Amino acid sequence: MHLFVVFLLGVTTLVRPIQPLDLYNAENARYADFPRRRAGHRLAAEECVFVLATPHSGSTALMDALNQIPNYLIRGENWAAHYNLFNAYQRMSSIPQSPGQSYIHWREHRQASFHTVKSLYEAQAYQRKLPFFHEFQVDRVLIATRAYYKVLFGHYGNGVVAGFKETRYVCGTAFGSNQCSEQFSAYLHFLRRTCIRTKVFLLSRTDNSVHANPDIFEPLTGGQKLLAERDLERTHQLYDDYVRNNPEHAFRVHMEGMFDHKRNATLARNILTFLQEDPFLPIQFTRMPPK
Numbered sequence: 522m523h524l525f526v527v528f529l530l531g532v533t534t535l536v537r538p539i540q541p542l543d544l545y546n547a548e549n550a551r552y553a554d555f556p557r558r559r560a561g562h563r564l565a566a567e568e569c570v571f572v573l574a575t576p577h578s579g580s581t582a583l584m585d586a587l588n589q590i591p592n593y594l595i596r597g598e599n600w601a602a603h604y605n606l607f608n609a610y611q612r613m614s615s616i617p618q619s620p621g622q623s624y625i626h627w628r629e630h631r632q633a634s635f636h637t638v639k640s641l642y643e644a645q646a647y648q649r650k651l652p653f654f655h656e657f658q659v660d661r662v663l664i665a666t667r668a669y670y671k672v673l674f675g676h677y678g679n680g681v682v683a684g685f686k687e688t689r690y691v692c693g694t695a696f697g698s699n700q701c702s703e704q705f706s707a708y709l710h711f712l713r714r715t716c717i718r719t720k721v722f723l724l725s726r727t728d729n730s731v732h733a734n735p736d737i738f739e740p741l742t743g744g745q746k747l748l749a750e751r752d753l754e755r756t757h758q759l760y761d762d763y764v765r766n767n768p769e770h771a772f773r774v775h776m777e778g779m780f781d782h783k784r785n786a787t788l789a790r791n792i793l794t795f796l797q798e799d800p801f802l803p804i805q806f807t808r809m810p811p812k
């Protein structure tokens with residue numbers, strides 16, 4: 522009987538799909554403003570700047586403009602390195618909720634010492650088999666994530682603002698068409714927790730129409746094209762809404778503004794002001810050769 526229950530538990534644990542972590546529930550809200558002293562400032566990059574962009578919207582030009590700020594290093598596409606970190610974070614954060622953990626109220630033992638954890642083990646070990654015993658904790662996953670980011674991307678130390686630009690964070694690519702809004706929010710939330718201070722640029726063309734985005738839509742036909750139209754429209758909405766709701770750490774850029782000689786000097790100053798840099802630093806969106 523006992524063995525059968527353990528077996529069932531084992532099977533259900535194995536086949537149970539990995540739940541995407543709900544980053545907004547009460548349990549996780551606590552970590553949203555993860556105290557700096559607990560993360561340890563040496564384990565987290567101080568300042569990060571990320572550029573999330575729709576394809577063919579001038580993200581390399583924006584990246585190059587930001588890289589003209591002396592202490593900035595914004596990398597190009599990172600082939601999902603950071604997205605994989607996000608996925609790992611979500612999966613690892615769901616481990617404490619796994620069914621094999623329910624016989625101990627781990628939440629009450631978040632700060633438990635090694636000695637206490639061993640005692641908890643000892644208290645159970647005579648009563649049951651403990652194949653899933655572990656004291657895995659979500660806040661450590663966050664610390665580990667920050668350390669990983671810091672070592673890979675933020676290793677030049679304080680004073681250097683490091684980040685990347687990526688065009689995969691759009692509906693239909695990194696984020697599923699049907700859950701784009703949830704996944705976008707979760708990812709932005711994650712970006713903000715990766716570093717002590719995070720700033721985000723959300724870049725696209727001004728207009729999300731087929732006509733205004735020939736590079737995206739030209740290769741597509743039929744249903745694929747319709748879906749892509751919906752995805753791009755949704756992405757624009759998400760970018761707009763996010764910046765409207767988070768102006769202190771998010772800034773909306775439209776590609777056309779970077780190349781319009783009447784407006785681009787103002788845009789450059791606004792970007793520098795947003796970054797709390799000298800607004801008169803000479804940065805240019807048009808330094809690179811056209812494609």
Ligand SMILES: *[C@@H]1O[C@H](CO)[C@@H](O)[C@H](O)[C@H]1NC(C)=O
Nearest residue numbers: 782785786789804805806807
């Ligand atoms: C604005 O655009 C003009 C014309 O393309 C260019 O010469 C100038 O350098 C640009 N200014 C900035 C700040 O990029």
